[in-house]
Amino acid sequence: MRITKSNQVYQLTYLPHIFPVNCYLVEEEDGLTLVDAALPNNAEAIIKAAEDIGKPIVRIVLTHAHSDHIGALDSLKARLPDVKVYISARDSRLLAGDAALEPGESQLPVKGGVPKPGAIKTMPDVLLQEGDRIGSLLAISTPGHTPGSMSFLDTRSQTLIAGDALQLRGGIAVSGQLKPWFPFPALATWNKQASLESARKLQAYKPAVLAVGHGNMLQQPGAALAKAIAEAERKLK
Ligand SMILES: [Zn+2]
Numbered sequence: 001m002r003i004t005k006s007n008q009v010y011q012l013t014y015l016p017h018i019f020p021v022n023c024y025l026v027e028e029e030d031g032l033t034l035v036d037a038a039l040p041n042n043a044e045a046i047i048k049a050a051e052d053i054g055k056p057i058v059r060i061v062l063t064h065a066h067s068d069h070i071g072a073l074d075s076l077k078a079r080l081p082d083v084k085v086y087i088s089a090r091d092s093r094l095l096a097g098d099a100a101l102e103p104g105e106s107q108l109p110v111k112g113g114v115p116k117p118g119a120i121k122t123m124p125d126v127l128l129q130e131g132d133r134i135g136s137l138l139a140i141s142t143p144g145h146t147p148g149s150m151s152f153l154d155t156r157s158q159t160l161i162a163g164d165a166l167q168l169r170g171g172i173a174v175s176g177q178l179k180p181w182f183p184f185p186a187l188a189t190w191n192k193q194a195s196l197e198s199a200r201k202l203q204a205y206k207p208a209v210l211a212v213g214h215g216n217m218l219q220q221p222g223a224a225l226a227k228a229i230a231e232a233e234r235k236l237k
């Protein structure tokens with residue numbers, strides 16, 4: 001996997017030139033927080049990256065429960081039985097293979113690669129809510145791509161790890177806005193209107209670095225983010 005560093009955040013990218021899938025190692029005093037778990041065959045490379053950094057992975061935080069973000073979860077948990085696993089309470093149901101909607105939610109189908117019931121053996125240890133802290137990370141609820149998508153702001157550097165709430169590969173876009181050169185995040189999006197509201201919420205945090213599930217990290221993303229939000233507003237009118 002290709003490794004790129006910005007402040008205390010390491011971006012690990014599988015297939016950077018073909019179909020880039022990112023996960024992140026966030027350096028903390030007590031070890032590393034892995035944000036997302038990429039694809040099933042990435043476990044070894046993720047562990048190797050942590051060894052090269054020289055700290056153990058002590059927790060795994062998931063932005064959402066799509067297959068390209070949880071793929072290596074079970075093999076990592078088998079190799080690192082003491083790590084604690086965190087996911088939003090809402091997407092923990094998707095992780096367990098239950099894609100049913102809840103009362104009060106937009107009755108749009110959940111899209112993308114949701115695991116079959118029982119396919120993922122790992123049970124989360126912590127069900128996250130808006131405002132929770134995981135080391136230096138602040139949990140921000142950003143529904144839209146999935147009903148329980150979460151983003152994580154490293155408050156030391158204002159680096160925002162947004163999962164698929166936004167994409168950067170193929171051009172910056174709010175989740176649900178189709179970019180022909182990399183249409184996959186848009187095709188896997190549950191609720192475009194909610195995605196737009198979540199993007200506005202993230203913009204208000206004024207991130208200094210934007211780090212997402214697909215695409216290279218972007219420094220000083222303010223202007224690009226504003227443009228992506230304006231584009232989504234136009235399309236959703
Ligand atoms: Zn993804």
